[in-house]
Amino acid sequence: MNPKTNSGALVHFLTFVTLGTLLAAPSGGQELRAKVQGIITDTSGGVLVGASITLRNVNTGVEAHRLANEAGQYIFDFVSPGTYTLTIEMPGFSTFVQEKVLVQTRGDITVNAALQVRTVSETVVVHESPVAVKFNTSTMELTLDTKMANELPIVHRNPFLLATLNPAVIVRSSTEQSPYHHWAASQLDVGGNTSTKNDILVDGVPQLVGGKGTYVPPMDAVSEVSIQQNSVDAEFGHSAGGIVAVQMKSGTNEYHGTAYYFGRNPALNAVADHTRRTPNQIRNHVWGFTSGNPIVRKKVFNFVSYEAQNVREPRTMTATLPTDREREGDFSQTFNSRGELRRIYDPWTTKLDPQTNTASREPFPNNIIPAARIDPTARLFLKDIWKPNGLGDNITGANNFRFTYPQKFEYWNLSDRVDWVVSNKWTVFGRISRFHTVQSDPNFTGSPAQQLAGSNRHTIQLSGDTVWTINPTTVFNIRG
Numbered sequence: 001m002n003p004k005t006n007s008g009a010l011v012h013f014l015t016f017v018t019l020g021t022l023l024a025a026p027s028g029g030q031e032l033r034a035k036v037q038g039i040i041t042d043t044s045g046g047v048l049v050g051a052s053i054t055l056r057n058v059n060t061g062v063e064a065h066r067l068a069n070e071a072g073q074y075i076f077d078f079v080s081p082g083t084y085t086l087t088i089e090m091p092g093f094s095t096f097v098q099e100k101v102l103v104q105t106r107g108d109i110t111v112n113a114a115l116q117v118r119t120v121s122e123t124v125v126v127h128e129s130p131v132a133v134k135f136n137t138s139t140m141e142l143t144l145d146t147k148m149a150n151e152l153p154i155v156h157r158n159p160f161l162l163a164t165l166n167p168a169v170i171v172r173s174s175t176e177q178s179p180y181h182h183w184a185a186s187q188l189d190v191g192g193n194t195s196t197k198n199d200i201l202v203d204g205v206p207q208l209v210g211g212k213g214t215y216v217p218p219m220d221a222v223s224e225v226s227i228q229q230n231s232v233d234a235e236f237g238h239s240a241g242g243i244v245a246v247q248m249k250s251g252t253n254e255y256h257g258t259a260y261y262f263g264r265n266p267a268l269n270a271v272a273d274h275t276r277r278t279p280n281q282i283r284n285h286v287w288g289f290t291s292g293n294p295i296v297r298k299k300v301f302n303f304v305s306y307e308a309q310n311v312r313e314p315r316t317m318t319a320t321l322p323t324d325r326e327r328e329g330d331f332s333q334t335f336n337s338r339g340e341l342r343r344i345y346d347p348w349t350t351k352l353d354p355q356t357n358t359a360s361r362e363p364f365p366n367n368i369i370p371a372a373r374i375d376p377t378a379r380l381f382l383k384d385i386w387k388p389n390g391l392g393d394n395i396t397g398a399n400n401f402r403f404t405y406p407q408k409f410e411y412w413n414l415s416d417r418v419d420w421v422v423s424n425k426w427t428v429f430g431r432i433s434r435f436h437t438v439q440s441d442p443n444f445t446g447s448p449a450q451q452l453a454g455s456n457r458h459t460i461q462l463s464g465d466t467v468w469t470i471n472p473t474t475v476f477n478i479r480g
Contacts (some may be wrong), residue, residue, distance in 0.1 A: 015385040037075040040068045040088055041114050047072025048115060051090040055101075058083045059252035061298045062421050078427075078467050078475065081105050081224055081247055088113050095123040105226040105247050121231040136245035138238030142166045144225040146249070157286060157307070159222045160213070161201065163244050166227045180309070180411040180437040180457060184212035190228035190242025199240035203248055203417075203431060204479050205463040215433050215461045218413050220258055220290045221305035223249045248431065249292065250419045251301030257291035283312035283406070286414075295418070304416045312406035315441070319401045321388045335395045341367055342396075384449040405444045407453075411437045430464040 040051045051068040055076045068076045081103055086095040093115035103109055116124065144162050154162070156177040161184055163169045171177070172187040172195045185200045186208055200207040207214050264284035271277060288307030295302050305331040325333055334342045347363040364370070388400035415433035422428060437457040443450050465479040 006392075018165070034079045034081065034103045034105065034109065035075060036075045036079055036084070036086065036101065036103060036109045036111065037073070038111040038113065040072045040074065040090070040112070042093070043114050043116055045114075048090050048093070051088055051115070054087045054089075055079070056085045056087070056240075058085060059254075060250070060294075060421075061253045064424055077177070078469070078477075079103050079107075080250070080427075080449060081107070086111050088115065090115055092118060094118045095333050096150055097123055097125045099126065100128070101143070104145060104225045107143070143229045146223045149222045149225055156184075157309070158184055158218055159219050159225055159246050160188075160244055162225045163188055163190070163227045165237060166190075166229075168229055168424060169227060169242075178309075178311070178409070179216035179218075179307075179413065180409055180435070182212035182457070183215075185216065185244065185275060186211050188242070188244065190227065190244070192241075194241025197239070199239035199241070199243045199374050201243070201245040203463055204245070204465060209331075215435065215459050216413070217246060217248050217415060218288055218290075218305045218307035219432070220260065220288065220307070221248050221303070221415055223247050242326050248415070248417055249290070249303050249305075250417060251292040251294060251303040255291075255293045257289060259289040260287065262286040266452070282312070282314060285310040299421055300373075302416065303418045303419075304414075306414050307411070308412040309409065311409040311411070313409070314404050315407045316402060316404045318399050319402045320392070321385060322382070322397050323388060323397065323400070327382055329371060329374055331367045331369070333366075334367070334397070337394070337396055339395055343367060344369060381449075384447050386445040386450075403444055405442055408440050408442075409437060411435065425469040426467070428464070428466045430462075432462050434458075434460045 033313055035081060038398065039315075040048045042048060046091055047068075049068055049072060051072070051074075052076045053066045054063055054075075055066075056063045059082055061383065064079075065077055066076060068074050084101040084103055086098040086101050088098075094117075096113045098111050098113070101109060101111065136171070141167070144165060148165075149159060149162060152162070156179075157398065158177055158179045161171060161177060161230075164171055169192040170189040171184070172189060173181075173183045176183045178184075186198060188196045189195050190198055196211040200213060202215060202217060224247040226243070226245040226247070262284070263286070264282060266282060271418055286307065286309045290305040291302070292301070292303040294300065303387065323333075325331070331342065331344045334344075336342045343363045344367055345361040345363050350359055351361075352359050386396075386401070390400050390402060391399035392398050413433075413435040415431065417431040420428045435458070438454075439457070440454045441452050443452060463480065466477070468476045470476055
């Protein structure tokens, strides 16, 4: 009696062709990308037309280039989250360098620059990070960056629950919070009663089938978590709740990685039950690694992550089982809640009164069922029914069996993402992710009659995205 369930698959395709000037490009389909923009002037306030702007990703070394238009404006659209350096150059003026430009999911960064007339070769470097101010949305939003996502002491190892750092978010799932459970991501109230009505995204890919989540990334593979409250932008119009978007990490120009282990063994703990000194059943072993590297420097990058958990959580089974006397048909010591004998009636003595349309029966003598009257099938069944291990809660003997046992979860999670910068106008990413979970309960009674719980929870997910900037007024984006 071990029900098995497998999580379903979700295929979601989005295609966007964006028309219009880049300075006012609609945001449809750009959930995971941001923009960096600004105006370039001289120190007297005059706009500088044709200034050269370079946006360089610090981690990957990939650069994008723009020229200031007739209004001195520039914009980098479809910018992937990360840390950037912005360099502005204009003949006859000193070079302007803005460092530590932190671009977050769906961010809108404005970096304005006033260039000085150059008398000698010089560069003005700004080390302080620019302030991100969004002028194009009414959405209330909180974004958690890589440092917060990776360094906060989160025991449950579920990145979706980082959303609770937003004061407007409440978790409705009190028990299923680990990554191998499937309700935590959807059972969030985001700025109101939105449980199971939210939109959950990983790299822009929807993650819900009905009310359950499909894939949960390892914590160390997450770069950002973004939480949006209503009113959300029109691109998320198919959601009746909030938006929780998780962005996974990409590889960089350098080789880097992590390895970790988290363990909990009660043998090393203080005694939890000082009265009975009952052994603690909790076991928790979590281990994993991440590795990011270039495949082709400044062109193709890879990031792989793996996490496994071996968890034992205590569960208690409570039942009311027949005593040794009752197994032999002797109910002379079986009482109801009032302390009265709980009568066992002989069905063969049934009498029907046609006048009142009622029936009556006679109790067995001494409240004992004769051995010959016990059905042979019932005797066979009783051999599989284990015996009580206690006296029960009261005179009725209710709940005379209690047993605490370890429920086991064996889980692993593997994900690999490849990013390809085809050109300054064309980028592609693809990801394959899989997790495998087996939940099982031990047969601690040794009986085939014990009802066992358990499930197999396996997911494989393929996702990809490409963005092609055809010309300054047309952008093609497809995600699947």
